[in-house]
Amino acid sequence: TAVYRFAMSNINSSFAITRAVPWDARHRPCFIDRTHYYPWNMAVVNEVDRSEHLCVGSETDVLWSMLDYHRSALLWKCECLDEEQLRHRSVTPSTLSLFELLQHLTAAERYWFQECLLGSALEPLYSTTPDGEIDPLDPTPVEDVVRHFLATCQESRRIVAVHSLDETVPSEVWGSPVSLRFIAMHMVEEYARHCGHADLLREAIDGAVGE
Numbered sequence: 689t690a691v692y693r694f695a696m697s698n699i700n701s702s703f704a705i706t707r708a709v710p711w712d713a714r715h716r717p718c719f720i721d722r723t724h725y726y727p728w729n730m731a732v733v734n735e736v737d738r739s740e741h742l743c744v745g746s747e748t749d750v751l752w753s754m755l756d757y758h759r760s761a762l763l764w765k766c767e768c769l770d771e772e773q774l775r776h777r778s779v780t781p782s783t784l785s786l787f788e789l790l791q792h793l794t795a796a797e798r799y800w801f802q803e804c805l806l807g808s809a810l811e812p813l814y815s816t817t818p819d820g821e822i823d824p825l826d827p828t829p830v831e832d833v834v835r836h837f838l839a840t841c842q843e844s845r846r847i848v849a850v851h852s853l854d855e856t857v858p859s860e861v862w863g864s865p866v867s868l869r870f871i872a873m874h875m876v877e878e879y880a881r882h883c884g885h886a887d888l889l890r891e892a893i894d895g896a897v898g899e
């Protein structure tokens with residue numbers, strides 16, 4: 689069976705995690721076995737190879753490596769949990785779950801890098817409420833949510849590799865033009881905030897802690 693991990697590469701002199709690729713099973717396996725659907729009580733994300741901080745480099749390299757660090761941190765918080773656990777709203781009175789964080793951050797990646805930066809018109813991946821939010825009762829299997837997350841992050845990396853941080857585009861969210869530099873910093877902020885939520889959710893599920 690094929691196993692997947694993030695591959696590190698250098699695109700246009702930019703340090704980035706670029707894609708999920710098949711990886712020989714003799715090496716450390718990561719993420720998901722894509723050959724079959726996982727039963728409810730099997731782990732969906734396994735042995736995540738965390739992205740490391742790039743402490744010295746260009747502004748572009750450091751920004752994108754920081755975003756990849758937080759992307760992998762979120763997946764790490766989902767490691768070795770089954771579908772029921774990932775859907776569990778473990779920190780009351782909050783209704784958040786790790787499942788919903790994956791959905792939300794996938795939507796954020798799609799908005800900022802595909803809709804805002806490129807001007808693409810995208811259909812929602814998940815069912816929505818009348819006010820446009822992701823429906824908390826969305827029935828999408830967790831395995832598919834993880835696949836969407838990985839594919840969307842891969843597309844984001846492909847896009848930013850050919851765009852300058854100085855490039856500006858209009859943003860309906862902010863009501864003014866924004867630069868790709870701002871988008872990058874906003875996404876780091878978004879992930880950092882939600883990785884904090886993920887810390888609490890994971891600890892409440894099985895006691896696992898760590899940054």
